[in-house]
Amino acid sequence: MSDAEYTFLVFRGDANGGEEREYKVPAVPGMVVLDAIHWIQAHIAGDLAVRWNCKAAKCGSCSAEINGIPKLMCKTRLDDFQGEDVHVAPMHTFPIIKDLVTDVSWNYTVNKRIAPFTPREDEPSPFIMYQKDVDRLYEPRKCIECFLCQDVCHVLRNHGEMSEYFGPRFMVRYQYLAMHPKDSLDRREAIKDKGGVGLCNITKCCQEVCPEHIHITDNAIIPLKERVADEFFDPVRWFIRRRGDARNAKPKEDLEGSGVEPQPQRPRPLESPGGKDIAAS
Amino acid sequence: MIESYETHEHDVLIIGAGGAGLRAAIAASEAGASVGVVCKSLLGKAHTVMAEGGMAASLGNVDPADSWKMHFGDTMRGGQMINNWRMVELFAKEAPDRVFELERWGALFDRTDDGRIMQRAFGAHSYRRLAHVGDRTGLELIRTLQDKGVHSDIDVYMECTLTRLILDGERVCGAFGYWREDGRFVLFRARAIIVATGGWGRMYKVTSNSWEGTGDGIAMAYEAGAELRDTEMVQFHPTGMVWPPGVRGLLVTEGVRGEGGILKNSKDERFMLRYDPKKKDLSSRDVVARAIYREVQEGRGSEHGGAYLDISHKPADFVRHKLPSMYEQFIKLADIDITKEPMEVAPTVHYAMGGIQVEAETGASTVPGLFAAGEAAAGLHGANRLGGNSLTDLVVFGRRTGEAAAAYADRLHTHLAIDEHQIQCEKELLLRPFESGGRENAYLLHQELQDVMSTHVGIAREESDMQEGLQKVLDLQERARDIDVQGSRMFNPGWHTARDDLFMLTLAEAVVRAAILRKESRGAHFRIDYPDKDEHLGRVNFIACKTDSGMEIKPQPIPPMPSELAQVIEETNS
Numbered sequence: 001m002s003d004a005e006y007t008f009l010v011f012r013g014d015a016n017g018g019e020e021r022e023y024k025v026p027a028v029p030g031m032v033v034l035d036a037i038h039w040i041q042a043h044i045a046g047d048l049a050v051r052w053n054c055k056a057a058k059c060g061s062c063s064a065e066i067n068g069i070p071k072l073m074c075k076t077r078l079d080d081f082q083g084e085d086v087h088v089a090p091m092h093t094f095p096i097i098k099d100l101v102t103d104v105s106w107n108y109t110v111n112k113r114i115a116p117f118t119p120r121e122d123e124p125s126p127f128i129m130y131q132k133d134v135d136r137l138y139e140p141r142k143c144i145e146c147f148l149c150q151d152v153c154h155v156l157r158n159h160g161e162m163s164e165y166f167g168p169r170f171m172v173r174y175q176y177l178a179m180h181p182k183d184s185l186d187r188r189e190a191i192k193d194k195g196g197v198g199l200c201n202i203t204k205c206c207q208e209v210c211p212e213h214i215h216i217t218d219n220a221i222i223p224l225k226e227r228v229a230d231e232f233f234d235p236v237r238w239f240i241r242r243r244g245d246a247r248n249a250k251p252k253e254d255l256e257g258s259g260v261e262p263q264p265q266r267p268r269p270l271e272s273p274g275g276k277d278i279a280a281s
Numbered sequence: 282m283i284e285s286y287e288t289h290e291h292d293v294l295i296i297g298a299g300g301a302g303l304r305a306a307i308a309a310s311e312a313g314a315s316v317g318v319v320c321k322s323l324l325g326k327a328h329t330v331m332a333e334g335g336m337a338a339s340l341g342n343v344d345p346a347d348s349w350k351m352h353f354g355d356t357m358r359g360g361q362m363i364n365n366w367r368m369v370e371l372f373a374k375e376a377p378d379r380v381f382e383l384e385r386w387g388a389l390f391d392r393t394d395d396g397r398i399m400q401r402a403f404g405a406h407s408y409r410r411l412a413h414v415g416d417r418t419g420l421e422l423i424r425t426l427q428d429k430g431v432h433s434d435i436d437v438y439m440e441c442t443l444t445r446l447i448l449d450g451e452r453v454c455g456a457f458g459y460w461r462e463d464g465r466f467v468l469f470r471a472r473a474i475i476v477a478t479g480g481w482g483r484m485y486k487v488t489s490n491s492w493e494g495t496g497d498g499i500a501m502a503y504e505a506g507a508e509l510r511d512t513e514m515v516q517f518h519p520t521g522m523v524w525p526p527g528v529r530g531l532l533v534t535e536g537v538r539g540e541g542g543i544l545k546n547s548k549d550e551r552f553m554l555r556y557d558p559k560k561k562d563l564s565s566r567d568v569v570a571r572a573i574y575r576e577v578q579e580g581r582g583s584e585h586g587g588a589y590l591d592i593s594h595k596p597a598d599f600v601r602h603k604l605p606s607m608y609e610q611f612i613k614l615a616d617i618d619i620t621k622e623p624m625e626v627a628p629t630v631h632y633a634m635g636g637i638q639v640e641a642e643t644g645a646s647t648v649p650g651l652f653a654a655g656e657a658a659a660g661l662h663g664a665n666r667l668g669g670n671s672l673t674d675l676v677v678f679g680r681r682t683g684e685a686a687a688a689y690a691d692r693l694h695t696h697l698a699i700d701e702h703q704i705q706c707e708k709e710l711l712l713r714p715f716e717s718g719g720r721e722n723a724y725l726l727h728q729e730l731q732d733v734m735s736t737h738v739g740i741a742r743e744e745s746d747m748q749e750g751l752q753k754v755l756d757l758q759e760r761a762r763d764i765d766v767q768g769s770r771m772f773n774p775g776w777h778t779a780r781d782d783l784f785m786l787t788l789a790e791a792v793v794r795a796a797i798l799r800k801e802s803r804g805a806h807f808r809i810d811y812p813d814k815d816e817h818l819g820r821v822n823f824i825a826c827k828t829d830s831g832m833e834i835k836p837q838p839i840p841p842m843p844s845e846l847a848q849v850i851e852e853t854n855s
Contacts (some may be wrong), residue, residue: 041724047766056532108431131392141421
């Protein structure tokens with residue numbers, strides 16, 4: 001492959017539109033898509049916008065859609081595309097900023113709405129807990145927040161229901177909190193009302209694209225749906241709840257903001273729409 | 282035309298949202314200060330996320346004989362005794378509490394059979410000391426601090442780059458820069474500023490550092506008059522990936538050796554038995570890195586110029602469980618199944634022991650109002666950092682610095698005035714690449730600097746070679762004035778790189794100049810022409826500071842250790 005080159009078609013544009021542009025990139029053994037993007041920046045298009053940090057699949061910054069599939073650019077080998085053109089586009093679900101960079105700030109507002117890990121105040125520290133618990137908690141904790149699952153989730157992607165559903169990433173966050181033996185909050189109502197777990201209809205697209213191989217649907221969303229169903233749709237429990245039986249009841253996660261959250265907005269409106277060259281002005 | 286800028290104001294401004302920045306933010310906020318955190322990337326993406334092996338603290342859960350004294354002794358000896366001993370003392374004593382605190386904030390750690398935090402062996406630690414969760418401890422630390430931080434009263438400004446500290450007289454009073462998204466200028470006014478921007482590994486070609494490691498905060502502090510220290514001490518982690526070329530330098534955690542991995546050369550010899558018969562593969566990083574370097578130099582290197590690191594003698598399930606991300610990294614990026622075949626590894630630039638000189642208790646720099654914590658600060662690690670000591674550094678000194686900065690801001694009753702002239706100068710510097718009509722490409726100039734540093738100030742150093750390197754760095758500094766960038770200020774990485782280049786060029790000069798002056802071999806600093814330690818130089822740190830005639834490097838005597846600490850060194854020396 002050393003004398004070969006790849007043909008890249010990279011989306012260039014911003015909120016006002018854009019188009020794919022073609023770049024020829026020399027092939028190097030073992031190279032990944034992000035290497036090619038860096039080569040294009042250094043040699044052809046210095047202003048090609050891309051997010052990346054670690055280039056080691058640990059930070060989850062370089063998410064994009066490569067030949068239509070949400071992937072990390074740093075982990076996508078070009079050997080997989082022998083003889084094919086490589087199309088690189090920004091994540092579709094989030095508003096575009098420029099080229100391959102999208103506005104993912106909505107995810108950060110969601111995270112803020114989830115009550116943090118809350119041990120009982122009288123829980124002795126350091127904790128005593130066991131490796132079998134850690135082994136179960138390990139999976140949701142692997143999440144690197146690349147937001148590829150949010151990108152592919154059709155509730156968010158096709159229906160834009162950001163105000164109703166927190167999305168797969170945050171079901172994974174809830175999975176961690178709900179399964180942690182030292183977390184003291186009852187999060188079921190929050191998962192149902194605020195998180196909107198009921199909106200997922202289990203197409204499993206999210207777990208297919210997860211670069212950390214988290215079984216998002218199987219191990220986070222379905223168990224959370226079951227917990228919610230047990231609590232709210234099981235007639236016996238419903239009756240107990242009606243009686244207000246508070247024995248052994250955990251405090252509930254705050255439901256504040258469980259109503260309609262505004263649609264994701266650009267955090268700060270651009271002063272120079274369309275990439276007008278404010279440097280030159 | 283005068284372009285306006287937006288202004289934000291806080292008591293304490295923290296630059297950087299890695300482990301140190303976030304821990305400082307939590308501490309300053311708890312102390313009642315209004316806190317702003319500015320980060321170049323999205324929250325949770327900082328270089329801390331890449332830390333793998335664990336965080337060192339003498340919990341004694343696995344080896345009950347461990348103690349703060351042992352941790353102190355190991356760290357001082359690892360740093361070849363030029364550490365700030367007071368920092369090491371505070372660090373070793375406070376480390377366990379910081380680990381327990383993280384656990385209480387939701388961090389997950391692997392457990393012992395009796396339900397306590399598990400600890401693993403690591404290079405040059407006398408006991409099994411690293412609290413860890415698989416090989417993703419950095420991710421765990423940053424996610425925990427991130428979740429704690431967003432529920433504290435802290436304003437986070439993401440994807441914002443600060444490029445200049447603003448002074449009122451000698452006192453720091455703000456920081457100026459731009460939003461990455463659209464290039465608009467922004468000023469943060471603050472009574473106290475904490476630099477927590479990490480290190481400068483990106484000035485080297487083969488490095489485990491993420492793109493952010495361009496030394497911004499350290500260079501800004503230098504420009505503002507702060508003293509830098511130990512800049513010659515650049516850590517080469519012995520085990521970076523070697524092949525394929527695109528992943529060269531990517532970290533292979535020391536945890537591989539901690540869990541039983543063995544280094545071999547092309548003759549299938551376990552060469553560490555020759556270099557350090559006692560600690561073997563788990564010797565300190567400087568020793569192992571030089572051993573691999575030497576094996577390669579003497580013709581016993583691996584296929585692509587490194588060494589073999591083998592853990593395939595351990596059960597496959599054990600390897601996948603203890604080193605999941607290493608397994609994934611090699612299978613995905615190098616087509617190597619580490620449960621079946623050896624990895625190929627070579628030294629990679631990993632960590633800057635040097636940085637901003639700080640006061641041990643508070644993290645205060647020599648500039649009033651300016652503090653530093655984490656990799657940006659210097660002193661804790663001396664001439665060589667032990668693995669696992671960095672994550673602990675972040676939380677121990679992050680907390681201390683956050684509290685001290687909040688207290689300083691609270692005590693300061695002076696009105697701080699913003700000097701528009703300084704802002705104007707920085708605007709001009711930032712905009713120059715659009716107007717220079719120059720011929721230099723920011724990316725390629727960066728690559729040239731990386732070549733220069735790797736060639737002339739690498740793992741093995743020599744006088745005339747470094748003098749040549751220094752001249753090249755100075756030439757690059759000149760050429761950087763002619764950087765030209767394409768496009769607009771909207772999310773323009775070429776433009777961002779242009780300013781990053783200036784930070785790295787400043788610090789590269791500090792690295793070479795101090796390396797030339799330290800005419801001995803100590804820790805990470807290895808001189809071919811001075812292969813031994815020099816007793817006299819073992820009693821000084823080199824300080825870099827800005828003067829009217831340029832950069833000055835001067836020796837600073839290390840204050841004598843109090844007798845009780847000297848005794849600890851004595852006691853723990855086995």
